[in-house]
Amino acid sequence: MSTIGKRNLSTPRELTRVGDRLSFVYLERCVVHRDANAITAEDAQGTTHIPSATIGTLLLGPGTRITHQAMSVLGESGAGVVWVGEQGVRFYAGGRALSRSSALVEAQATQWANRRSRLHVARAMYRLRFPDEDPAGCTRHELLGREGSRVKDCYRKEAARTGVPWRGRRFTPGDFASGDAANQAVTAAAQCMYGIAQAVVSALGCAPGLGFVHSGHELSFVLDVADLYKTEIGIPIAFDVAAEGDDDVGSRTRRAVRDRVNEVALLDRCVRDIKGLLLPDMESGDPAEDYDDRVTLQSDRGQDVESGVNYADGVVW
Known part of the structure; x- marks a missing residue:
């Protein structure tokens, strides 16, 4: 059955891990749009294509405009978006977490x-x-x-x-x-x-x-x-x-x-x-990097049980 955690868009396996991305890309005085899975920056000198899944953070400086489609692909890619000016940074939007685990x-x-x-x-x-x-x-x-x-x-x-x-x-x-x-x-x-x-x-x-x-x-x-x-x-x-x-x-x-x-x-x-x-004791393969959508329910004695099950029938665990 479908759960609240189910996503039908790009999975983390299809995206660049955050540690392997460009740290940030700064743009100013341009229009940011979308072309397939890339964002485009258009100014008086032409159009530049930037693969969205390789960006850690997109910094939007003075004179920038960004379209809904561009924000959509950045959100799907898990990229952060920050509007920045000479007066400082304010964080207004961001992408979804790349991890499935909490x-x-x-x-x-x-x-x-x-x-x-x-x-x-x-x-x-x-x-x-x-x-x-x-x-x-x-x-x-x-x-x-x-x-x-x-x-x-x-x-x-x-x-x-x-x-x-x-x-x-x-x-x-x-x-x-x-x-x-x-x-x-x-x-x-x-x-x-x-x-x-x-x-x-x-x-x-x-x-x-x-x-x-x-x-x-x-x-x-x-x-x-x-x-x-x-x-x-x-x-x-x-x-x-x-x-x-x-x-x-x-x-x-x-x-x-x-x-x-x-x-x-x-x-x-x-x-x-x-x-x-x-998580100082975390080892490779820890749930913090799980790729699967797994939603459980909290129960007594610190145990988690499977979701998508009706427990009204007196199931004992």
């Missing part, structure tokens, strides 16, 4: 709902960011203090390496141009990393709002994941771009981030890191 989101909710396990995951995130430090036993306040010190040190180190003047992080929401070149580049790099993290979180079927470091926002977990790579990728690239000049900082930063994250296969690493944080 194992990861259930593990996330379980870890998040318990205060101790939530702190344990936060410590594990800190350890991923700064493997030379052991945060075991640290309180949340101590973690925040350590993280703040390490990020400040990173800014100072990159400023010294590149020779870019640095007077501290200055960012005015809604006013991208108010910052100097280094601050603009840091903001632009962060925007790209948020889009990448959103694509992976959505594709794995996790809950974007259940964060372990950030809280109170619909994208708290996305911010957590993006921050894992801030000092390794985002900040160094930002200072490299700022060192090259003050012109066109936003677009140059996006291109530099795109090239770097594809070079280091960041999407694949991001998938592994999320699974390691939420």
